Amino acid sequence: MADDAEKDRSMLLQKEMIGAHYRRLELAPETREPVVYTFVPGNLTELIRSFGALPVLPEINALQSAMRGRSMPFIAAAEKAGHSEDVCSYVKCDVGMMKAGNIGPTGTRLPRPDLLLLSYTGCYTFMKWFELLREEYGCPTVFLQVPYQGDGVETREQRAFMVRQIRETLIPALEAVSGRRYDEDLLRENLARSAASEDDLVAVLQSAKGRPSPIDAYFGAVYYVGPIFSAFRGTPEGRAYYAELRREVEERAARGEGPATPAGRLDRQKHRLVVEGPPNWTHFREFWRMFADEGAVVVASTYSKVGGTYDFGFRHDPSDPLGSLADYCSGCYTNRSLPSRVAMIESYVREYGADGFLIHSVKSCNSFSAGQLTILRELERRTGAPGAFIESDLVDARYFSAANLKNRLESYFQMLDARRAGATA
Amino acid sequence: MTRAEIVDWAAEVADDLEFGAARAWLAEEPGRKAAGHLPVYAPREVIRACGMLPVGVHGAGDRLEIIRGDAFYQSYICHLPRSVVELAESRRLAFLSAMLFPATCDVIRNLSGVWQLLYPQVYVRYLDLPQVADPGAGAAFWREELAVLVRALGELSGRPATDLALREAIAAGNEARGLVRRLYALRRDRPWSVPTEELVLLMRAGETVPLEVFAAKMRAYLAAAEAEPARVRDRARVLVVGAFCEQPPLGLVKTIERAGCFIVDDDFLLGNRLLGPDVPTEGDPLDALARAFVLHAKRTSTLYEPDPAGKRVAMRERAAAARADGIIFASASFCDPALLDRPMLRAGAEAAGIPCIAFQYAENTGQFQQFREQAGTFADSIKLWGGA
Numbered sequence: 001m002a003d004d005a006e007k008d009r010s011m012l013l014q015k016e017m018i019g020a021h022y023r024r025l026e027l028a029p030e031t032r033e034p035v036v037y038t039f040v041p042g043n044l045t046e047l048i049r050s051f052g053a054l055p056v057l058p059e060i061n062a063l064q065s066a067m068r069g070r071s072m073p074f075i076a077a078a079e080k081a082g083h084s085e086d087v088c089s090y091v092k093c094d095v096g097m098m099k100a101g102n103i104g105p106t107g108t109r110l111p112r113p114d115l116l117l118l119s120y121t122g123c124y125t126f127m128k129w130f131e132l133l134r135e136e137y138g139c140p141t142v143f144l145q146v147p148y149q150g151d152g153v154e155t156r157e158q159r160a161f162m163v164r165q166i167r168e169t170l171i172p173a174l175e176a177v178s179g180r181r182y183d184e185d186l187l188r189e190n191l192a193r194s195a196a197s198e199d200d201l202v203a204v205l206q207s208a209k210g211r212p213s214p215i216d217a218y219f220g221a222v223y224y225v226g227p228i229f230s231a232f233r234g235t236p237e238g239r240a241y242y243a244e245l246r247r248e249v250e251e252r253a254a255r256g257e258g259p260a261t262p263a264g265r266l267d268r269q270k271h272r273l274v275v276e277g278p279p280n281w282t283h284f285r286e287f288w289r290m291f292a293d294e295g296a297v298v299v300a301s302t303y304s305k306v307g308g309t310y311d312f313g314f315r316h317d318p319s320d321p322l323g324s325l326a327d328y329c330s331g332c333y334t335n336r337s338l339p340s341r342v343a344m345i346e347s348y349v350r351e352y353g354a355d356g357f358l359i360h361s362v363k364s365c366n367s368f369s370a371g372q373l374t375i376l377r378e379l380e381r382r383t384g385a386p387g388a389f390i391e392s393d394l395v396d397a398r399y400f401s402a403a404n405l406k407n408r409l410e411s412y413f414q415m416l417d418a419r420r421a422g423a424t425a
Numbered sequence: 426m427t428r429a430e431i432v433d434w435a436a437e438v439a440d441d442l443e444f445g446a447a448r449a450w451l452a453e454e455p456g457r458k459a460a461g462h463l464p465v466y467a468p469r470e471v472i473r474a475c476g477m478l479p480v481g482v483h484g485a486g487d488r489l490e491i492i493r494g495d496a497f498y499q500s501y502i503c504h505l506p507r508s509v510v511e512l513a514e515s516r517r518l519a520f521l522s523a524m525l526f527p528a529t530c531d532v533i534r535n536l537s538g539v540w541q542l543l544y545p546q547v548y549v550r551y552l553d554l555p556q557v558a559d560p561g562a563g564a565a566f567w568r569e570e571l572a573v574l575v576r577a578l579g580e581l582s583g584r585p586a587t588d589l590a591l592r593e594a595i596a597a598g599n600e601a602r603g604l605v606r607r608l609y610a611l612r613r614d615r616p617w618s619v620p621t622e623e624l625v626l627l628m629r630a631g632e633t634v635p636l637e638v639f640a641a642k643m644r645a646y647l648a649a650a651e652a653e654p655a656r657v658r659d660r661a662r663v664l665v666v667g668a669f670c671e672q673p674p675l676g677l678v679k680t681i682e683r684a685g686c687f688i689v690d691d692d693f694l695l696g697n698r699l700l701g702p703d704v705p706t707e708g709d710p711l712d713a714l715a716r717a718f719v720l721h722a723k724r725t726s727t728l729y730e731p732d733p734a735g736k737r738v739a740m741r742e743r744a745a746a747a748r749a750d751g752i753i754f755a756s757a758s759f760c761d762p763a764l765l766d767r768p769m770l771r772a773g774a775e776a777a778g779i780p781c782i783a784f785q786y787a788e789n790t791g792q793f794q795q796f797r798e799q800a801g802t803f804a805d806s807i808k809l810w811g812g813a
């Protein structure tokens with residue numbers, strides 16, 4: 001993968017963007033650029049950036065720490081300080097990192113927040129996470145309640161509630177920390193760039209309908225969604241990244257090539273899968289390899305929609321800035337009801353010609369995991385496609401049992417083989 | 426009715442996994458309907474005003490063997506949803522025409538979707554409680570949510586709620602909360618007169634019977650408890666914090682008190698007293714309910730704390746109000762709201778010099794030895810060292 005990855009200009013671009021962002025964050029205490037901590041789902045990056053503020057996304061720090069093998073001492077420190085073994089490991093990784101001096105995943109120091117922007121979107125834990133950080137940082141906290149799509153839709157009233165909060169609470173809070181007035185024209189410019197990047201991202205994700213798929217829509221998509229889920233949606237760098245990414249993927253598709261994986265380029269794709277649930281980060285490449293070694297490519301995933309769902313048509317809309325920010329928050333994957341999640345996965349199984357689907361259930365996350373066994377049964381019933389259920393965690397390596405997972409996956413792939421043989425016999 | 430008879434009644438109702446009392450109410454008149462709700466808080470007034478019986482569904486405790494429920498939930502999810510699904514799959518909840526899922530945590534939130542998928546014939550609603558204590562936007566949002574509920578339940582029952590019916594339901598709710606407050610105050614002031622196991626049984630029974638029945642039993646119990654000659658005893662006065670959703674088995678409550686503690690305040694069945702002062706019975710009733718929630722809901726782990734100092738002072742204030750010597754953090758295993766809150770609450774308590782212990786339980790925990798030892802040692806240390 002490393003060799004192939006180095007050839008991709010988009011990967012280099014992303015690496016540069018991230019490095020530059022962390023360096024800028026490290027200098028923020030001197031440059032006095034305001035720093036706003038916020039979460040991936042429901043992040044209002046275009047708005048934050050329109051005030052000249054820099055976003056920090058604690059989940060991204062946690063997962064990056066885990067990918068670099070640094071999460072366990074942080075988790076241990078948090079548990080020693082009284083945090084339960086049973087709660088989300090992202091929170092503990094973040095709290096532990098903070099207690100160890102807030103050295104971020106790239107080795108640079110993260111600045112203290114000037115504002116905690118608690119966009120309460122699709123996850124209960126978010127609320128506690130920022131209450132915990134507020135205890136440590138003592139900085140202002142502003143809360144945006146994003147109503148849950150319990151009936152599978154965003155209602156007019158929910159939208160009005162969000163817009164009102166953004167207007168009456170969030171914007172004044174951002175004005176106060178940045179010393180700048182709200183500039184709607186600037187916000188519109190950012191949103192226009194977001195919409196264009198979203199077009200490109202959707203084209204990339206939908207390229208997986210092709211055979212072979214030029215992308216892996218789960219493990220590979222983690223990289224593709226990185227900029228748009230984090231600090232770069234609506235920025236010129238983000239825009240350039242998505243244009244480049246799309247070009248590369250379209251070229252790869254034209255050449256009939258599969259994606260780069262830890263087991264080399266996956267041109268011969270035996271199994272096409274849809275995956276529900278976030279990945280494991282502590283053994284990311286090992287986990288991916290378990291799929292790639294068996295010729296399995298992921299053609300669609302739900303995790304690539306947690307920071308925004310774009311493939312059903314939503315785009316940020318410069319002509320309705322606050323309304324479209326509300327729509328964006330409401331539509332994030334974990335803010336959708338279980339029946340909507342089932343319908344979404346069902347459509348992926350059908351539209352992407354999947355042989356089966358797999359649920360990766362993580363111990364940390366009730367938002368994703370509670371109800372997944374019902375999702376499994378319902379999907380099997382509706383699609384007739386075979387489902388598999390595997391378990392581990394996000395950034396707590398204690399719950400990643402390689403042997404177990406490998407066994408489960410191997411039997412699953414054998415079952416897919418057997419079904420295929422049966423179908424052609 | 427003697428006090429013992431009331432407690433026996435409460436135990437029978439609370440332990441009845443067939444919900445016989447609720448079914449009997451339904452059978453009294455053709456066409457009656459009932460609406461269930463999960464913990465913690467649901468606007469029971471709205472259900473009542475639509476002519477339906479509100480039924481709190483708080484899990485099955487240690488009284489039900491889980492056969493089907495475990496197939497719905499992974500081992501790292503709390504016990505409550507599996508026993509609730511077990512109740513439903515065994516058709517014990519089939520008498521409920523509606524099921525409401527309040528914004529307590531993501532497990533209950535997602536259970537609303539499980540219900541939509543498994544039981545499409547039931548009216549299911551996720552109650553998105555306002556998390557912003559803003560009498561403008563927060564109250565307007567919650568009022569609208571309540572209005573949707575009024576319309577939906579009205580259609581279901583065939584008795585759309587009038588303003589008059591809503592005001593009557595608010596008045597009845599005020600009365601019930603007043604009685605609950607009185608019982609809590611009596612236990613705080615004379616804990617030897619109100620064993621917590623009795624209080625818990627009454628609270629649990631109150632979740633599944635009509636308010637009139639609950640109020641009558643409560644009045645009779647209070648009168649009996651207040652009239653009884655006091656046998657003052659010296660025990661450690663403790664707050665039990667964190668058991669607001671999945672309920673601890675009664676054996677655990679008894680164990681704590683028998684180990685030398687008086688529970689003088691707790692979170693058990695918190696929804697029945699979450700709204701603080703009486704809700705006004707004048708003006709627009711939905712507005713009154715919405716504002717009461719937004720402005721006066723008690724601090725709890727399931728709601729956002731807007732006050733930056735709130736978490737630090739919460740335990741100190743509660744301990745002072747209850748004159749508690751110590752705090753027992755008792756959380757259901759895997760309970761996000763309780764467990765994520767605990768480090769903040771405990772730090773605040775300890776900074777104020779209040780001794781604390783913590784343990785985890787499941788609603789079907791059957792062994793109490795470890796709790797007995799922990800609570801006993803805690804009580805002894807409080808009595809010997811004044812909590813130091």
Ligand code: SF4
Pocket residue numbers: 059088089090091122123124125126334364365366367368394
């Ligand atoms: S509980 Fe899930 S959605 Fe929430 S912070 Fe943890 S991983 Fe993210």
Ligand code: SF4
Pocket residue numbers: 503504505506529530531532533670671757759760761762763
């Ligand atoms: S016990 Fe805790 S985690 Fe479980 S349903 Fe209740 S509040 Fe949610």
